[in-house]
Amino acid sequence: MKRQIPMLILSAVGTLLVVSVFIPSARHWQEDASLYFDIIAVFAFFLGGGNLIRVHTEKVNRKSTGWIYSVVTLLGFGIMLVTGLFKIGNPNGIAGDLSQTGSYFQLLFQYVMSPLNSTMYALLAFYVASASYRAFRAKNTEATILLVAAFVILLGRTALGVLLTNWIPAQLSVLQIPNLAIWIMNAPNLAGQRAIMIGISLGVISMSLRLLLGIERSYLGGDN
């Protein structure tokens, strides 16, 4: 019974939503389902927050490796939660916009979370440079094609590409690096992306059918 009820709910809701696409008068079912989803999502926030507290509190209690980072996580979570929930420092009080100037939540977001987040992302440039030196080798035909395409795109995305090839006459402008970069994006990349998208869509359709028919049960957890 523990498995049958969720499967029944999934099959019924899924079938109704598929049917609603084809019946104009039933179009509002999709909207209603989206609104219900919005309500369920709120509970997901509670579950997510609760799970984060549980996992990191356990780590701190057990003094596991890196437990000090869990303390930082819990402190960060708690401070952001309290300043956001009670809208501390918000000029318009509890009814005002959460992100209003002066609110502690916005200050923490702007001057702590934003710089940290951006810094983490910026570090990628260093890893890309190191990887390009160590791993990007023309070992075979496929790797060479990839390498040439990467060269053209890298140069085409900067003013250097224009500087290097703007001497090429207008009749042969397709050979200018920025135009070659556009061609790579518009032809080989487009064809590849479309093929991947069609493949993924077919996979989604077959997986949806398996879910609706109760064949796919991995979402229920356990072995079946």
Added chain:
Amino acid sequence: MGLIISAVVIGGGLLWILYLSIKGQDVDRRIVYLFVGATVALAIIFRLEFGEVATPIVKSVFDKIENLPAGSKIVLSYDFDPAMAPEVNPMANAFIRHILEKKHRLFFMSLWATGQSLLSVSLNDVLKPEFPDAKYGVDYCNLGYKAGNEGVLNVVITNFRKMFPSDANGNSLDSLPMFKDVESLKDMDLLISVGGGKPGVKEWVLFAGDPGKIATAGGSAAVSTPLLYPYWPRQLIGLLGGTKGAAEYEAELIKTHPRFKDKGMPALRMMGPQTMAHVVIIAFIVIGNVAYFRSRRKGKQS
């Protein structure tokens, strides 16, 4: 002068690394990191800037906003987080400047929780100081963040008020004059999503632009831009890809509306360091391959 100093320092360093690689010595990854850091720093210190010209994919978005009649309704959705912000925030700010300069009505919203706070920064740093005459509720409004990802679009495509009973400040949508003739997204003239993840530009195309037959444009982080090309030019009228796309848009904005020239366009400024970083990465690929072919030849000979 700055360009010459940068070229000498970077070129000299690269030649040294090439020499080490040819000799068969492994270059420590920390030297590579130091090199990238120094290259970007030099470009920032000497304020290296290169001219940008809008490519067709960017120009089509610009032309759409430029040619819409004054008072047109445009949605600008902040679908990104601080990690992506340095790359895509300049696009969002350029859109704000352009849209309000053309006297269109601007509806802000966000499908990402972090978008609302980033939007607040744009309102305070760009909109309010540069457009002091723009009135809230008349020229622009902020609907804020709504959880539900594409589910939000699924509802607002037919009814705004069902999903957003009030704006981010708690005002009823009916109390905002700019919402008088707005029932759903279908009443909009243009939808713009700025982001780089999910939900983002793709979801706006699939759940709003395409089913509602509404013109849709996007701005995306460079890493996810190739995934959006299949939608251009039919479902997406145009797309700004990464810092380069933002810089092209800023260049076009300055060319058409010179009053923004002294507003310190960040994407145009960032293209200098990005160009230099690209050159260094290309050089590293070349050096790595020279070393690889040399070691392979040596291996064959022995």
